[in-house]
Amino acid sequence: MTTLSQLPLPPDAGGAQALATTLAHAILSGKWASGETFPRERDLCEHFSASRNRVRNALAELSGSGLIERTAGRGTVVRDIEDWHLLDPQMSEWMAGLEAPHPQLVREVFAFRLSAEPFVSELAALAATGQDLARIESALVGMCDSAADPARREEHADHDVAFHDAIYRASHNLVWRQMGLLLRPSIVALIQHSHHQAGSLDDSLERHRQVFDAIRLRDPEAARDATERVLARTAADLGVEHGTRPLTRPASLPD
Amino acid sequence: MTTLSQLPLPPDAGGAQALATTLAHAILSGKWASGETFPRERDLCEHFSASRNRVRNALAELSGSGLIERTAGRGTVVRDIEDWHLLDPQMSEWMAGLEAPHPQLVREVFAFRLSAEPFVSELAALAATGQDLARIESALVGMCDSAADPARREEHADHDVAFHDAIYRASHNLVWRQMGLLLRPSIVALIQHSHHQAGSLDDSLERHRQVFDAIRLRDPEAARDATERVLARTAADLGVEHGTRPLTRPASLPD
DNA sequence: ACTATACGAAATGTCTGACATTTATTCCAG
DNA sequence: CTGGAATAAATGTCAGACATTTCGTATAGT
Structure with missing residues (x-):
């Protein structure tokens, strides 16, 4: 128009x-x-x-x-x-501030997370320092803390973002680290769309904790699997499916 | 100072x-x-x-x-x-125009490519359209064409960038696509550092062609392997090793 | 002697009005 | 009908003044 x-x-x-x-x-x-x-x-x-x-x-x-x-x-x-420069941090801020996010963008960003984030968790499990672990745990505690009160949804989202961002940081690669800023829009969208889902929160928290544990124990495989499970739930909540095609990575079957 | x-x-x-x-x-x-x-x-x-x-x-x-x-x-x-916003396209341009690139940045960007690009090739093998294939092939032809003459190094680098960028594009995800712009600096750095290596060009071209063939045949595994080989050679030329730890992704062996 | 307030220097942020430059259109001659 | 110059409209640039924020310093009070 x-x-x-x-x-x-x-x-x-x-x-x-x-x-x-x-x-x-x-x-x-x-x-x-x-x-x-x-x-x-x-x-x-x-x-x-x-x-x-x-x-x-x-x-x-x-x-x-x-x-x-x-x-x-x-x-x-x-x-x-x-x-559009989707990876520009400013862009992420703008998208996060939007009440009704661009549907295609949310799908694309989430499809990216779906494919990339398990791998990032692997890297984190291999490279995380004590400080990284502290940061992840702190975010996790914040998520648990603000989970009960439905009035603190915004705070909960912030901690959720912090959790995943800390994992990107723990990869100890500057490029991956920058990508952590992409998360905010997709997570905010998730929170908005899934607030009516009852009882899904406990499940979500449990899955997040499993990611943390795997990274803490330096177990890349477990970290990848746990992250896949977190994202799978998120995908279900968002109704995204795994849009175009490949879920995470085709082990051997092309179709 | x-x-x-x-x-x-x-x-x-x-x-x-x-x-x-x-x-x-x-x-x-x-x-x-x-x-x-x-x-x-x-x-x-x-x-x-x-x-x-x-x-x-x-x-x-x-x-x-x-x-x-x-x-x-x-x-x-x-x-x-x-x-620094490493994923800002402007940043890539600035880095590419630099005669002596920031060593840490080159390493970080290349470490990222090393971990991500094989996976992107998988996506490309699954999602590439005819137009994508045409674009990749065109870049490949350009690389071969300008390979003989050492005076056309710049043109060769452009085609090299176009080749890899076309693969990122073929993933048909906006986020991955944006990341294709990151390549220029690392490729330019590569060209500058490896020009004295004789006979490595034929080898490099052959490896690139194998990537193209795998994508054309819709074979994700082969595309991933071929891309790993391309990057391995590049890593060797750059003297980067695979710095921190993980080459691409531990299929089942954590160490 | 120490603290607190007030003043002023120094830096970036903003406004205003004019002029330069690029681009597309229009009009006129050939 | 075509080619080219004048024109209009948009963004880009310049110059100077003023506003605002920050920090250091001097000064008065306790």
């Missing part, structure tokens, strides 16, 4: 970054189709009653994350979802 | 992005230690004879990639390498 700037969003009073967040959320929500021209700077200035400077800084952030492409004389166009 | 702005780099005449590249290269080369204060805007303006606007835009890019952190009143400090 060539949605005019009027419809999508109310004005904003925060700094430049707040404006960027507002616009990013609009794009992530699919307000503009790929290839469509974005509103001009002038109009954005007017609509948000912001200086051109703030608008330009905000647009620069969007451009830096691959959401839009700006060329002098032509204007600003929204880029295809394939060109 | 509290290297003054004098020493590191000659002035620049390009746009704002060019300046960002210059500064990024300086940081990636380790001219400033982590936590150290970066030169003030004023000094950068003077040294590069650039307007404050360009300097600010450049610094904003660096900040967006996690290289620096700016806070009003305090100044600009260089962030720790652990906080």
